[in-house]
Amino acid sequence: MPCKKPLSSNNSYQKASNDSVSKTLERWLEIHEPVDKDKTKEDPEADDRLDSISAYSRFKRMLPQDELDLHGLYAEEARQMIQTFIANSAARGLEKVSIIHGKGNHSQEEQVLIHIVREELEKNPQAGEFDFADSRHGGKGATWVRIRPPISRDK
Numbered sequence: 001m002p003c004k005k006p007l008s009s010n011n012s013y014q015k016a017s018n019d020s021v022s023k024t025l026e027r028w029l030e031i032h033e034p035v036d037k038d039k040t041k042e043d044p045e046a047d048d049r050l051d052s053i054s055a056y057s058r059f060k061r062m063l064p065q066d067e068l069d070l071h072g073l074y075a076e077e078a079r080q081m082i083q084t085f086i087a088n089s090a091a092r093g094l095e096k097v098s099i100i101h102g103k104g105n106h107s108q109e110e111q112v113l114i115h116i117v118r119e120e121l122e123k124n125p126q127a128g129e130f131d132f133a134d135s136r137h138g139g140k141g142a143t144w145v146r147i148r149p150p151i152s153r154d155k
Contacts, residue, residue, distance in 0.1 A: 064098035
């Protein structure tokens with residue numbers, strides 16, 4: 001008849017294994033700092049912050065819904081095109097657009113179009129936040145723009 005091993009030796013191995021897993025999990029939690037959803041329920045401002053962070057990260061990942069290429073335009077032409085493009089984008093209900101202005105590699109002086117784009121976006125009430133595109137979508141040669149929805153006057 002075969003001899004059975006006592007269960008205690010098997011249990012000690014299992015306990016050591018569980019302790020190792022537990023320590024690994026605790027270390028991972030320390031590094032990654034997960035959000036405690038119970039605490040955010042107590043703090044309504046925390047909910048708003050989490051919502052705005054997730055909306056912003058969704059927006060950053062979103063591809064532009066339309067683009068305007070300003071290559072070859074003179075300053076006043078570019079200004080007019082930007083104003084018209086932003087107004088049309090807002091009227092169409094777009095959220096994110098891209099303005100391609102180039103990096104100024106072929107300019108004999110400093111970059112002209114990039115400064116015009118920044119000036120026009122700063123003064124345009126329909127243009128929200130804006131920044132250079134990521135490297136895959138033009139880098140410093142393109143600017144993405146968040147379009148603010150038109151203000152409804154039906155109140």
